[in-house]
Amino acid sequence: MRATLIYGAGDVRVEQVPDPVLKQPTGALVRVTAACICGSDLHPYHSMSPADGPARIGHEFIGVVEDTGSDVSTVQKGDLVVAPFAFSDGTCEYCREGLQTSCVHGGFWATGDVDGGQGEAVRAPLADGILVKLPVGPDSALIPSLLTLSDVFGTGYHAAVRGGVDERTTVTVIGDGAVGLLAVLSAKRLGAEQIVLMGRHKGRTDLGREFGATDVVAERGEEGVAKVRELTGGQGTHVVLEAVGHMPAYEQAYGVVRAGGTISRVGVPQCEEAPIGFGSLFGGNITLTGGPAPARAYIEELLPDILDGTVEPGKVFDRTVDLDGVPDGYRAMDAREALKALVTP
Amino acid sequence: MRATLIYGAGDVRVEQVPDPVLKQPTGALVRVTAACICGSDLHPYHSMSPADGPARIGHEFIGVVEDTGSDVSTVQKGDLVVAPFAFSDGTCEYCREGLQTSCVHGGFWATGDVDGGQGEAVRAPLADGILVKLPVGPDSALIPSLLTLSDVFGTGYHAAVRGGVDERTTVTVIGDGAVGLLAVLSAKRLGAEQIVLMGRHKGRTDLGREFGATDVVAERGEEGVAKVRELTGGQGTHVVLEAVGHMPAYEQAYGVVRAGGTISRVGVPQCEEAPIGFGSLFGGNITLTGGPAPARAYIEELLPDILDGTVEPGKVFDRTVDLDGVPDGYRAMDAREALKALVTP
Numbered sequence: 001m002r003a004t005l006i007y008g009a010g011d012v013r014v015e016q017v018p019d020p021v022l023k024q025p026t027g028a029l030v031r032v033t034a035a036c037i038c039g040s041d042l043h044p045y046h047s048m049s050p051a052d053g054p055a056r057i058g059h060e061f062i063g064v065v066e067d068t069g070s071d072v073s074t075v076q077k078g079d080l081v082v083a084p085f086a087f088s089d090g091t092c093e094y095c096r097e098g099l100q101t102s103c104v105h106g107g108f109w110a111t112g113d114v115d116g117g118q119g120e121a122v123r124a125p126l127a128d129g130i131l132v133k134l135p136v137g138p139d140s141a142l143i144p145s146l147l148t149l150s151d152v153f154g155t156g157y158h159a160a161v162r163g164g165v166d167e168r169t170t171v172t173v174i175g176d177g178a179v180g181l182l183a184v185l186s187a188k189r190l191g192a193e194q195i196v197l198m199g200r201h202k203g204r205t206d207l208g209r210e211f212g213a214t215d216v217v218a219e220r221g222e223e224g225v226a227k228v229r230e231l232t233g234g235q236g237t238h239v240v241l242e243a244v245g246h247m248p249a250y251e252q253a254y255g256v257v258r259a260g261g262t263i264s265r266v267g268v269p270q271c272e273e274a275p276i277g278f279g280s281l282f283g284g285n286i287t288l289t290g291g292p293a294p295a296r297a298y299i300e301e302l303l304p305d306i307l308d309g310t311v312e313p314g315k316v317f318d319r320t321v322d323l324d325g326v327p328d329g330y331r332a333m334d335a336r337e338a339l340k341a342l343v344t345p
Numbered sequence: 346m347r348a349t350l351i352y353g354a355g356d357v358r359v360e361q362v363p364d365p366v367l368k369q370p371t372g373a374l375v376r377v378t379a380a381c382i383c384g385s386d387l388h389p390y391h392s393m394s395p396a397d398g399p400a401r402i403g404h405e406f407i408g409v410v411e412d413t414g415s416d417v418s419t420v421q422k423g424d425l426v427v428a429p430f431a432f433s434d435g436t437c438e439y440c441r442e443g444l445q446t447s448c449v450h451g452g453f454w455a456t457g458d459v460d461g462g463q464g465e466a467v468r469a470p471l472a473d474g475i476l477v478k479l480p481v482g483p484d485s486a487l488i489p490s491l492l493t494l495s496d497v498f499g500t501g502y503h504a505a506v507r508g509g510v511d512e513r514t515t516v517t518v519i520g521d522g523a524v525g526l527l528a529v530l531s532a533k534r535l536g537a538e539q540i541v542l543m544g545r546h547k548g549r550t551d552l553g554r555e556f557g558a559t560d561v562v563a564e565r566g567e568e569g570v571a572k573v574r575e576l577t578g579g580q581g582t583h584v585v586l587e588a589v590g591h592m593p594a595y596e597q598a599y600g601v602v603r604a605g606g607t608i609s610r611v612g613v614p615q616c617e618e619a620p621i622g623f624g625s626l627f628g629g630n631i632t633l634t635g636g637p638a639p640a641r642a643y644i645e646e647l648l649p650d651i652l653d654g655t656v657e658p659g660k661v662f663d664r665t666v667d668l669d670g671v672p673d674g675y676r677a678m679d680a681r682e683a684l685k686a687l688v689t690p
Contacts, residue, residue: 094604102604102629162630259439259447269622276633277617282610284447285507285636291627 002345003119004326006041006057008050010334012327017056020115020123025069026089028127030081033138034147035061035117035343036317037329038085039177040268043245045330058118058343059085059109060150064138065131072127080138081131083117083124084295085109085151090129098297103129117150118326120345132299135307144314144342145306148182152340153302153313154295155266156182156243160190161298162289163239163264167191172228172236172256173213175243176204178316178340179266181211183241185311188212196228196237198252204339207315221248225255236261242290243267247274254280265290317342347690348464349671351386351402353395355679357672362401365460365468370416371434373472375408375426378483379492380462380688381662382674383430384522385613388590390675403463403688404430404454405495409483410476417472425483426476428462428469429640430454430496435474443642448474462495463671465690477644480652489659489687490651493527497685498647498658499640500611501527501588505535506643507634508584508609512536517573517581517601518558520588521549523661523685524611526556528586530656533557541573541582543597549684552660566593570600581606587635588612592619599625610635662687 003017020029035058044057065079075081088095088103095103105126110116115123124131132149136142148154156179165171171187173180176199187195188211197213198220199205205216217227229236236258242249245267253263254275263286275281281288305311319338321329322345329341348362365374380403389402410424420426433440433448440448450471455461460468469476477494481487493499501524510516516532518525521544532540533556542558543565544550550561562572574581581603587594590612598608599620608631620626626633650656664683666674667690674686 097605099605099630162632260442260444265627269627272620272622272624273618274621275617276619276621277614279617281633282614282636285444285634285639287507287632287634288621288626289630289632289634291630294630 001120002323003116004057005054006044006048007053008048009046012045012330014323014326017119020121022067022069023123024125025071026126026128027069028065028072028075028124028131029067029121030063030124030131031066031121032061032063032117032119032345033080034143035345036147037118037326037333037341037343038151039179041330042334043268043270045334056110056116056119058116060147061117061122062134062138062143062147062150063122066121068127074128075131075133080134080136082134082146082149082299083130084154084299086292086295087124087126087130088296089126095129098294100294100296101292118343120323130296142306142314144317145312147342148313148316149295149299149302151295152178152316153182154298155179155293157186157298157302158293159183159241159243159264159266159290160186163241163262165190165192165239167193169238170194170232171239171241172196172198173241173243174198174249174252175267176201176208177243180243181208181316182313183243183266184208184213185211185313187241189305189311194237196231198224198228201336220252224252228256232258238262239264241266245270247271250274254286257286259284262287262289266293316340320344346465347668348461349402350399351389351393352398353393354391357390357675359668359671362464365466367412367414368468369470370414371471371473372414373410373417373420373469373476374412374466375469375476376411376466377406377408377462377464377690378425379488380406380690381492382463382671382678382686382688383496384524386675387679388613388615390679401455401461401464403461405492406462406467407479407483407488407492407495408467411466413472419473420476420478425479425481427479427491427494427644428475429499429644431637431640432459432469432471433474433641434471440474443639445639445641446637463688465668475641487651487659489662490657492687493658493661494640494644494647496640497523497661498527499643500524500638502531502643502647503638504528504586504588504609504611504635505531508586508607510535510537510584512538514583515539515577516583517541517543517585518588519543519585519594519597520612521546521553522588525588526553526661527658528588529553529558530556530658532586534650534656539582541576543569543573546681565597569597573601577603583607584609586611590615592616595619599631602631604629607632607634611638661685665689
């Protein structure tokens with residue numbers, strides 16, 4: 001089959017790779033019908049050393065089950081399924097608590113001998129733990145929105161849930177990428193009345209307003225912090241959803257959070273050390289939370305809203321490419337020509 | 346009157362200072378009958394530059410109200426009162442939320458023109474916001490326990506509350522100082538069944554066991570982390586209460602916290618930057634919380650347990666000095682000869 005490989009920074013190729021085969025009785029083979037490129041895929045696209053490549057890539061997909069191992073009971077051949085961006089057994093203590101990203105048997109797509117999502121097919125190692133049957137066909141108009149359940153919607157929602165967003169909290173969202181915009185949608189869904197979106201790409205922040213942002217702050221750094229404080233009576237917001245992962249975003253986060261409030265991060269941190277002392281977090285009793293979203297935990301909760309049209313998270317896709325177009329999809333997202341690219345293998 | 350001044354690292358003196366006088370109608374004058382030396386007072390005792398001195402010091406006291414301003418309504422001359430380690434107006438949005446350490450009119454003792462607690466008297470700038478009348482006399486045997494309401498008990502309790510300790514959580518407490526030991530007592534009070542105390546001073550950890558610790562780990566660093574994991578089925582504990590503030594304690598904290606768990610800090614951080622990335626907090630969805638305890642918020646809740654003898658937090662005091670003995674109290678605490686010194690001016 002054909003699949004996407006990353007050879008190093010800026011070097012993504014689509015090549016022939018071995019067809020996936022069932023290895024465990026818990027596994028399933030899935031023919032990918034829709035995949036996409038993630039903002040987090042741009043991190044290796046920026047910085048990966050050629051010495052670490054070539055490596056498979058991609059962790060978001062919808063597909064049709066082609067075969068299942070003998071222990072699989074929740075999906076069968078022919079089912080259209082969505083998978084979260086991390087796999088998990090669905091039975092361990094962490095999975096039962098809804099923290100599937102810490103599953104004791106879990107892992108990430110495109111690592112070890114596990115396929116990446118940006119290809120024609122994948123072997124899903126723990127089918128019952130991860131694959132969720134969708135009640136639509138692969139050509140449904142809902143596919144883009146359903147595909148966001150694999151990562152970006154679940155991730156935005158995780159940020160809002162961990163941040164404790166509700167109808168009593170004011171919220172700042174940092175980052176106008178797909179996760180940031182879906183963090184806005186999630187905050188709105190959880191009842192927040194004031195949602196300040198910090199982002200400077202008008203097309204994206206306009207979508208953010210459509211998703212529920214009440215204010216948009218294009219300024220960054222100290223100027224951006226001052227603007228958010230101005231919008232919140234000088235206090236900052238109860239919750240900050242940080243959907244970027246770079247240090248300036250983190251600095252903005254503790255700049256705009258209200259004393260006693262919470263910064264919830266879902267942007268993968270691009271540095272290990274950061275301020276947490278008296279002047280940043282401690283003095284104001286600021287809580288820092290978040291991490292890799294257990295997207296699997298939120299699928300059943302978010303699915304009905306997509307099926308009945310209450311939310312349309314699929315609006316974050318503004319480009320569609322076939323498998324051959326994946327390298328150009330990376331280029332376009334990196335150049336900010338595209339917000340998020342849908343891949344139809 | 347006489348009061349304690351710190352001139353620089355290792356240099357604490359008791360000297361004549363101006364008598365406090367009422368300055369605002371919201372204020373009160375309090376004659377101090379019991380005060381104490383805090384673990385956090387040892388930070389300047391270790392590192393304060395003589396260029397920053399001399400400065401008043403002390404932030405924990407019980408005393409008798411000698412005079413009140415015209416706007417004061419909750420206490421009157423002759424009342425025995427306890428004050429929290431930060432002052433606050435009691436009426437602003439933050440105070441009403443129970444986050445008095447972020448009060449818009451608040452501040453800390455021994456800063457600006459506000460007296461420190463280690464002296465014969467203090468001017469309390471916002472009497473109604475901070476002074477809580479005690480239903481005992483200044484010679485009551487309960488005074489040591491009641492004095493812990495000003496800081497160390499409230500601080501340990503804040504750690505446990507912010508950490509979300511309840512009967513379903515396992516807890517590690519890092520630090521066998523007074524705050525750590527009272528964090529143990531607080532975790533026990535909130536229902537935790539497994540409480541691992543990391544500390545290596547036997548006299549202190551024995552008191553920790555009396556307060557509710559189920560396990561004591563004397564090892565530190567990686568060895569200590571391995572020991573706590575061994576005690577918790579390899580997982581670590583749901584909650585870690587960090588009552589030290591130095592980097593090795595923080596490193597232990599993220600080493601022993603369970604995935605999805607919470608580190609609640611009340612030890613004043615002695616460095617601004619620390620690990621928060623994928624390998625420390627983010628990957629396991631670890632929450633970092635805590636800050637200066639709004640001790641005022643917990644006084645009414647904790648007072649009855651002290652009055653009826655359910656808890657005896659005053660056991661953390663193992664030395665008593667008069668005002669002249671304060672410099673020796675610092676020395677003894679710094680040398681770990683004393684856990685916490687009570688001062689009777």
